[in-house]
Amino acid sequence: MQPIPIIGAYLSAANAPGGVMLPEFYNQLGAMHGTIMVFMGVVPLAVGGFGNFVMPLQIGAPDMAFPRINMASYWAYFVGGVVMLASFFLPGGAANSGWTSYVPLAVTATVGQTWWLLGMVLLITSSLLGSLNFIVTIFQLRAPGLTFMRLPIFVWLQLVTAYLLLLAFPPLEAAAVLQLMDRVAGTSFFLPSGLVVSGQILGNSGGGNPLLWQHLFWFLAHPEVYVLILPAMGIVAEVLANNIRKPLWGYKPVVYSAIFLGFMSFVVWAHHMFLTGMGTTMSAFFQTTTMIISIPSVVILTSLFLSLWGASIRFTTPMLFALAFLPMFGIGGLTGLPLGLAPTDIHLHDTYYVIGHFHYVVAPGTLFALFAGIYYWFPKATGRYMNELLGKIHFWGSFVCINIVFFPMFIQGLAGMNRRLYDGGIQYAHAQTAAKWNMPMGHAAFALWAFQLFFIFNFFWSIKKGRRSPSNAWDATTLEWAAAPSPPPHGNFPEPPVVYREAYEYSVPGHPRDFTPQNEPETKRDK
Amino acid sequence: MIQRLLGLPIVASEHGPQLDFYTALVHLLMLALFLGWGAYFVFALHRFSAKRHPRADYYGTKSKFGKQSEIVVGIIEVLFLVGFAFPAWAIRVNAFPPESEATVVRVIGEQFAWNVHYPGADGKFGRTDIKLVDANNPLGLDRRDPDAKDDITTINQLSLPIDKPVIVHLSSKDVIHSFGLPYFRVKQDAIPGMTIPVWFKPTMLTPEGESWEIACSQLCGLGHYRMRGFITIMTPDKFAGWLKEQAAAQ
Ligand code: HEM
Ligand SMILES: [Cu+2]
Ligand SMILES: [Cu+2]
Numbered sequence: 001m002q003p004i005p006i007i008g009a010y011l012s013a014a015n016a017p018g019g020v021m022l023p024e025f026y027n028q029l030g031a032m033h034g035t036i037m038v039f040m041g042v043v044p045l046a047v048g049g050f051g052n053f054v055m056p057l058q059i060g061a062p063d064m065a066f067p068r069i070n071m072a073s074y075w076a077y078f079v080g081g082v083v084m085l086a087s088f089f090l091p092g093g094a095a096n097s098g099w100t101s102y103v104p105l106a107v108t109a110t111v112g113q114t115w116w117l118l119g120m121v122l123l124i125t126s127s128l129l130g131s132l133n134f135i136v137t138i139f140q141l142r143a144p145g146l147t148f149m150r151l152p153i154f155v156w157l158q159l160v161t162a163y164l165l166l167l168a169f170p171p172l173e174a175a176a177v178l179q180l181m182d183r184v185a186g187t188s189f190f191l192p193s194g195l196v197v198s199g200q201i202l203g204n205s206g207g208g209n210p211l212l213w214q215h216l217f218w219f220l221a222h223p224e225v226y227v228l229i230l231p232a233m234g235i236v237a238e239v240l241a242n243n244i245r246k247p248l249w250g251y252k253p254v255v256y257s258a259i260f261l262g263f264m265s266f267v268v269w270a271h272h273m274f275l276t277g278m279g280t281t282m283s284a285f286f287q288t289t290t291m292i293i294s295i296p297s298v299v300i301l302t303s304l305f306l307s308l309w310g311a312s313i314r315f316t317t318p319m320l321f322a323l324a325f326l327p328m329f330g331i332g333g334l335t336g337l338p339l340g341l342a343p344t345d346i347h348l349h350d351t352y353y354v355i356g357h358f359h360y361v362v363a364p365g366t367l368f369a370l371f372a373g374i375y376y377w378f379p380k381a382t383g384r385y386m387n388e389l390l391g392k393i394h395f396w397g398s399f400v401c402i403n404i405v406f407f408p409m410f411i412q413g414l415a416g417m418n419r420r421l422y423d424g425g426i427q428y429a430h431a432q433t434a435a436k437w438n439m440p441m442g443h444a445a446f447a448l449w450a451f452q453l454f455f456i457f458n459f460f461w462s463i464k465k466g467r468r469s470p471s472n473a474w475d476a477t478t479l480e481w482a483a484a485p486s487p488p489p490h491g492n493f494p495e496p497p498v499v500y501r502e503a504y505e506y507s508v509p510g511h512p513r514d515f516t517p518q519n520e521p522e523t524k525r526d527k
Numbered sequence: 528m529i530q531r532l533l534g535l536p537i538v539a540s541e542h543g544p545q546l547d548f549y550t551a552l553v554h555l556l557m558l559a560l561f562l563g564w565g566a567y568f569v570f571a572l573h574r575f576s577a578k579r580h581p582r583a584d585y586y587g588t589k590s591k592f593g594k595q596s597e598i599v600v601g602i603i604e605v606l607f608l609v610g611f612a613f614p615a616w617a618i619r620v621n622a623f624p625p626e627s628e629a630t631v632v633r634v635i636g637e638q639f640a641w642n643v644h645y646p647g648a649d650g651k652f653g654r655t656d657i658k659l660v661d662a663n664n665p666l667g668l669d670r671r672d673p674d675a676k677d678d679i680t681t682i683n684q685l686s687l688p689i690d691k692p693v694i695v696h697l698s699s700k701d702v703i704h705s706f707g708l709p710y711f712r713v714k715q716d717a718i719p720g721m722t723i724p725v726w727f728k729p730t731m732l733t734p735e736g737e738s739w740e741i742a743c744s745q746l747c748g749l750g751h752y753r754m755r756g757f758i759t760i761m762t763p764d765k766f767a768g769w770l771k772e773q774a775a776a777q
Contacts (some may be wrong), residue, residue, distance in 0.1 A: 023749040030746075098746045104719060105702040105748060192720020194657050196667075197701040198638065201657055210703060210718055244575075246583035250593070275705065276716045277723035280617040287612050291604040298600055302593045305564060308571040310584030315576065323572070327565060334557040341607060343615035344550045347535070347712045350705060350744040414550075416536045416709030418744050422752040428740055430536045430709045507583040514583065 001423075015093065023422040027096035028088070028112065030420055034099025035116065038228065039123045040081050042366055046231035047165070048077065048130060050373050051158045053381065055134065057480030057488060058152045060143025060497040060519075065136040073129035080122030087115035098420065100221070103190040103213045107182045108197050117180045124173045131165035134158055143479065143519075145499035149255075150518065152478050152503045153241075153248065156255050157234035160262040164223040164230075167266070172220035175213060182208075211276055218269035226265045228362055230258065232325070232369035233300060239322035239372045240304060242476045244311035245514050247504040250303035257296035264293040274342040275349050283342045290340035297333055301326065312507070312514075316474075317391030321372035324399055325365060332360030335410065350420075353413020356406050364402045371398075371455070378459075379473035383486040384466030390458040397451030404444035408437035475515050477505050482517030539731035539739070539760065540711040542619040547712070549611050556603060623726050629692040634685065635666060636697075636704030636717040639750035641741055642666050643685050645770065647677030660700075679773045683756040685741065688766040692728045707744035708758060714744055729760040 001020045004011070008019025015025035056064055064070050087094040092110030095101065106113050138159050142151075181187040186204060190213045193206025241248045248254070270278070270286045278286075304326060313319070335357040338344040348354065371394075378386050415434035417425045424438050425431035472481040480488075483497040497519045505516040530538060533554060535547055574580065633644035633652060642665050646652045653668055653675020660667035665682070668675050687693050697706050699717040706725065707714040715725040733739050741756030761769060 023752060027746070027749060027751075096749070102703055102746070105746065108702065195701055195719055196637070196657050196660050199660065199662070201660075206720075209720065211721075244583060245577075246585055246587055249587050275714055276718065277721065280613070280621050283616050284608075284613050287608060291608055294604065295597065295601055298597055302597060305568060305571075306588055306593045308568070308575060309588035310580075310586070311571075311575045312577045312580050312583035313572065313575050327561075327568060330561060330564065334561060337557060337604075337607075338550055338553045341549070341553065341612045343546055343612055343619065344553060346620075346714050347546065347550065347709070349714055350707070411534055414534045416707075416742070418707065418742055420746045420751060422749075425752070427753065427755055428709075428742055429738065430740065430742075434534065507585045509585050 021422075024096065025093065026422040027098075027420075028094045031095045031098050031101075031116075032084070032088070035084065035095070035120075037362070038099065038224065039120070040077075040084065042228050042362065042370070043127060044077060045370055046235075046366070047127070047134075047158070047161060047227070048073070050154075050231060050235065050370075050377075051130075051134060051161075054373075054377060054480060055155055055158050056137060056141070057380070057484055057492055058155050058478050059138065059141060059146055060479045060483065060493065060499065061137060061141035062491040062493065062496075064133050065140055066133050069129050069133050073126045073133070076122050076126035076129065080119045080126060083115055083122060084119040087112045087119070090115065100217060101179070101213075102217075103179065103182070103210045104195060104197075104202075106179060107191060108202070114180065114183055117176045117183070120176045121173055121180075124169045124176070127165045128169055128173075131162040131169075134162035135166065138162075143497045143499050146479075146518075149252070150499060150502050152234075153237035153251070153254060154231075154234035157230040157237075157258055160258050161227050161230045164227050164262055164265060168220045168223035168227075171216050175216035175220075178216075179213065211273070214273055214276065215269070218272045219266070222269040222272070223262075223265040225358070225361070226261060228366050229329075230261075232366040233258075233329075235369045235373040235376070236322045236325045237304065238478070239318045239376050240307060241504040241506070242376070242474050243314045243316060243319040243322070244307055245314070245506045246307070246311050247502070247506060248303065249307040249309070250299075251502070251504070254300050254303050257299040261293060261296040261300075264289060264296070268293055271340055271342075271345075274345050278342070287340060287342055290336075294333065294336065294340070301330060301333070316375075317386070317388055317395060318372045318376035320392065320395045321368045321375065324395070325368050325372065328360055328364035328368060332357060332362075332365050335360065347416065348413055350418055351413035352409040352417050352419055355419050356409030356413060359406050359409070363406065364399070368398075371395075374459075376474070377480075378462065378466075379469035380480055380484070380486050380488070382463055382466070383469060383471075384462055385469050385473065386462040386466055387458050390454050394451055394454040394458065397454070398448060401444045401448035401451060405441050405448060408434075408441055412437055472517075475513075477515050477517050478503055479518055483519050537710045537731070538712065539729055539733075540708075540713065541728040541730050542615075543710075543712040545615065545619070549607075549615070553607065560600070620725075623694060623724065624692040626694060629694045629726070630687055631694045631696070632685065632687075633696045633698070634706060634717070636699040636701075636706070636743070636747070636754075637665065638701055638748050639743070639754040640665075641683050641685070641706075641743075641754070641756035642700075643681045643683075643756075644668070645679040645681075645773075646674075647679055647774065649674060649677055653678045657700075665700075677774065679770060679777060681773060683741075685756065685758045686766060686769050687729055687758065687760055688763045689729050689732055689760050691763070692726055694724055694726045696722050696724050698722045702747050703745050704747045704754065705744035707742040708740075709742060710739050711758075716745055731760060732762065733759045 003019030094112040095116035097106040097109050178189040188204045188208040191204050191208045195202040268289045271290045412434040417431040417434050471486045499518045507514045635642040651674040654672040655667045697717040699719040704717045713727050739758045743754035
């Protein structure tokens with residue numbers, strides 16, 4: 001084992017003596033990377049951040065329906081985040097049983113796991129409060145004339161997401177409390193009788209079942225992956241519609257698909273558990289639902305692709321990120337196929353193939369969509385554009401590097417290399433060739449990080465020095481651009497907007513301009 | 528061929544090639560979809576850039592291509608499910624051969640080793656009791672039990688005869704592990720409190736000097752990365768000899 005270059009010197013002796021990382025610390029980083037990215041990164045940004053800022057503007061509302069609930073949601077998130085991060089400084093460090101926290105491992109783990117559970121309860125509470133607020137706001141506060149079928153796609157997808165959060169999180173919240181009881185109160189909800197851990201008989205009463213935890217966890221966590229992807233798709237749809245200068249192809253199929261996807265996401269969870277000893281009927285059921293759920297995703301992606309036909313594409317920075325989302329999410333979705341068919345999952349389960357699969361969905365997928373959203377709505381929040389040249393360097397650098405990081409994971413997974421291995425699997429004979437990819441992947445990850453500096457610099461520099469933008473910075477049709485100043489004042493709109501038409505009326509024949517905002521009153525020409 | 532193209536490891540079990548074949552088919556489908564849509568995507572970006580196409584067409588495409596391609600994908604998925612996935616799971620995974628015609632062993636995971644338990648000549652596994660577990664008896668095997676007299680236990684070494692089905696009864700003493708045999712396309716979680724059987728038929732001898740591996744495939748603690756066991760496929764004669772050697776060493 002070699003010391004970690006550069007960073008190693010700054011790690012504490014308890015985690016990495018002489019800069020050489022210990023397996024205990026590796027497992028903490030793995031578990032916390034997953035937890036932080038999912039529950040403290042993407043969900044708060046995509047839902048809490050973009051949802052809270054953009055959604056009320058797009059529906060013509062002065063604010064969210066319940067500002068105080070919003071505040072409560074924020075503080076629950078804040079305290080939950082502090083609990084999670086502080087757990088690194090506990091004896092034994094942070095949680096180390098994976099973001100899935102499978103029992104009995106998690107019950108016998110160090111005290112960091114207790115803090116993880118407490119943190120999760122707070123983070124879940126935050127999402128629950130937020131989702132209620134979203135649902136009420138979208139139902140109650142739409143501008144006059146803004147019917148459901150005139151809503152921007154982004155709002156629709158936030159609505160579906162809010163329902164997923166509302167219905168999927170309570171079971172995990174309950175499960176987290178049960179696991180907490182197993183850890184601190186000696187109960188055995190998830191522990192069977194007769195456990196012998198490190199040669200000691202575990203003094204719990206027994207009679208529980210470890211699979212119960214997995215069912216409860218994945219009943220949340222599968223809808224959760226749609227929580228990670230739907231808002232991202234919404235952002236991509238907005239940016240795409242604006243930069244193709246024509247209506248999105250298949251608005252209705254996209255909306256219906258998203259609703260169907262929401263329902264289906266509650267009946268696929270056990271495809272994460274094919275190898276827990278599943279019978280033929282059960283596996284057939286979950287394989288079928290898994291194949292069914294792929295169809296609405298295909299419909300959405302197809303609609304976005306077909307929207308390009310006949311377009312007049314502006315290659316702005318947000319558009320580059322939105323365009324890249326399409327093939328990247330495509331790879332993520334396609335590689336789900338061999339994992340969703342139980343017999344081919346046998347070899348690939350718990351290998352790097354899985355890591356590659358879901359990272360293509362959440363990293364060059366969701367993360368790129370979030371970047372697209374930041375570049376796109378930045379002028380709304382600040383009244384200034386971000387720099388295009390820096391943006392393009394950021395895009396191309398990230399695009400190349402992120403593929404070098406994640407694509408080889410499929411090769412490694414097919415070779416049988418397992419995930420969550422402290423030494424990257426280097427002891428295993430079957431992993432010898434595939435493990436050679438670790439080096440270029442590692443270098444590309446560093447380079448990927450370096451390219452984010454262009455973004456960070458661009459972001460802060462543009463707040464102060466960026467080119468000034470008009471209130472409708474992109475000649476867009478939706479209300480946040482057409483009716484609100486940049487940045488929006490308290491109450492969002494100088495006067496309440498009224499909506500007369502659908503969301504993406506670009507290049508309407510006979511109109512002089514290539515965009516017709518939703519709040520532009522009807523003229524004779526419209527008839 | 529298929530194995531090489533996808534970079535799959537050696538395949539040493541009877542059902543392995545069939546699973547590999549379908550893995551390859553699925554990847555072929557994925558590749559076709561990706562290349563097809565990719566070509567369309569690149570063409571559209573080129574043809575419909577603002578430079579080449581300054582005024583967008585409000586109506587866009589009228590073709591039925593989108594719907595048709597969705598239907599084709601749907602049909603292919605149904606074919607995969609019905610033609611491969613359901614029967615493969617029913618037959619290859621869940622239709623066990625009779626125990627009398629198979630090599631039957633118990634494999635019990637613990638942090639961070641695989642305990643292997645052979646029933647011995649009587650074909651019966653002796654009683655185990657967690658109170659008897661200690662460093663020399665990790666399984667807690669009760670040697671006073673008549674069924675246990677000829678039982679054989681090993682740590683991290685699973686030896687098996689070739690061309691005879693194997694039934695492994697899997698469990699765990701502490702946390703969840705996963706019994707992964709990359710060369711046999713076998714993987715099954717070992718869950719404490721449950722005994723889960725898994726079966727396969729080895730069809731290739733382990734070459735002299737090579738070691739094939741049991742790779743723990745479920746995070747089981749700080750030593751998960753080194754929870755590596757070995758599996759060796761032998762001729763029936765050699766296997767009988769090996770069992771005798773082990774019996775003497777118990
Ligand atoms: C682009 C930067 C990213 C890189 C380089 C990266 C890298 C990795 C790697 C190498 C692993 C596997 C660790 C192991 O198997 O031991 C991993 C696991 C994981 N990542 Fe990422 N990741 C990135 C972004 C994300 C994002 C954006 C999300 C979620 C939204 C995410 C969620 C996860 C999860 C849930 C796991 C599994 C953790 C576990 O094993 O319990 N990652 N990541
Ligand atoms: Cu293990
Ligand atoms: Cu393990």
